[in-house]
Amino acid sequence: MRLGLMHGDGIGHEIVPATRQIVDAALSSVHAPPVEWVELPLGSTAIDTHGTPIPDETIDALGQLQGWILGPHDSASYPERFRGQLTPGGVIRKKFELFANIRPAAAFPGVKAMVPDMDLVIVRENTEGLYADRNMAVGSGEFMPTPDIALAVGVFTRAACERIARTAFALASRRRNHVTIVHKANVLTLTTGLFRDACRTVAAEYPHVVVDDEHVDAMAAHLVRRGGDFDVVVTENMFGDILSDLAGELSGSLGTAPSINASETQVMAQAAHGAAPDIAGKNRANPTALFLSSAMMLDWLGDARGDRLLSAAARRISDAVRTTIASGIATADLGGLASTSEFSEVVYAHTLRR
Template identity: 65%
Template structure:
């Protein structure tokens, strides 16, 4: 916490993105406004910024330089999904919008909760865990080099990928995981593949264990990635905070989201020590775009995570209270029977968001 500013007015960027983004992002903004008003905090100052295919058409880039400059002046950002595979070349082959922003601002931690809203919808009832994913290194080609790609082909028949793990990056993601565990149930599980990737993921496991020594109040265990997938399917409710490298975190968080009920309810934030961006874990779903049937839950809950992060950073209990209100309102709304089609209901995108906002006012 850097300062106590309960009366602070926050300035947040809004990046609607592609596909269902222009539907779920405004719906989630409606909910944030309701929660902030309910706790008596100053209204959020919203800044709409171009991103995605619309930005390509108007500005010649999926993430215009002016957008990056504007983001640097704001307290946080809401990022809608992008459909970069449909962009015209050369934009399709460039780093996607999410990756561009993450890399530009050094958002090294991807925090992805998986919490069952309705046990009847969950594969494992009672699931309530968080995947803490290192976001800057590993085997993904867009993150393992400063310039260029971490993949290359010396011949048409040979493809090579670099996997990068550094002590500094592991230390900071491990500390993020252990600090989070202290606010939850004080358990951390390290996921690796040190029996095969002995040097890279072995370093990840060992450095996490070293950091664990500074948190004697937190219980620690570790599993190989293949074993961990089995454990999640059978007993996801037994885990609290899971810390792992980039690719393993991507796979586990999608699996955990489905186990909790649906990727449609899977939120996340991307954060560094001083910046954070909310981003639903799912994609842009262009096949249902414009039909008012997309589930905004993941985006709504991602925004709650952003509010909580900002509340912690600025010592603002009102913002943390607004985040908790959103979480509770989503749960109460779903359990009262208002659901989007993917969850077995009939509510449209806007209708669901309005129901959550109404629940916030009642709470």
């Protein structure tokens, strides 16, 4: 199996190599064939070597792969000429139609959480909605008819809404059979109303799944007050981005919040957090989110390929991370004293343990 590897920026140069080691250990522990890693340029180093943060050779190579790991990128630090463009992650999501952004939020034993019984997954439509950078063939989707007026285009299509709904309902069928549709149809009647109604149409195909819906503002309050009541939450692009960050913090920390972006045929592991340039190079970053993102990637590939060993390797990683944190070994953002490398070494040892 060939998998792509992009270090990105900031702490990516610390957590991506650590993640590669954990994936290799997990596959070895279940006697799966090793990965052939394909390292690809991306981010500020790619600007230095290729004159662009997302070189054509990287895009071409990704087109030949079924999965890859993307480290965080720090687009705000790029030269001015690149700041008005899509981020490298945005380019990849758009190019390969990675329409499903899957973001779990679950409290960890040993981590202080504001909502300790939270165990949910936010399924975010990733190609259109209210995020302007997903809505144009050319350009970002934002424009200014005068210097004092700024507009953004939101796009909702029934096909995309139904596609993400099927992802959410299939996931709920493997969990606790409960889907919550999040929208703002009382104000954005046509757009998010279409999203809500398309999800309701798909719900008819899953009669065993309990379905309810919430306005996004009410949902934010519900996550704080009773986040443990939810199973799978499906929503549009911008709402999903905001709610998943909220859920990640409520369940412990964004440092533990994993994520994958997937199409029908390809998957990208990408932690929900950013590049944290303030701690880059200091051996203080929390690699948990990317470890768990890589586990989600392996599990997705296991389903896609019908390969139980990949799914077993995914469980190895998840169990090793949880065991490590539960034992009191954690990075500073979780109240621990471990460095990135120290934490990674313990997770590595637990991954190999039979």
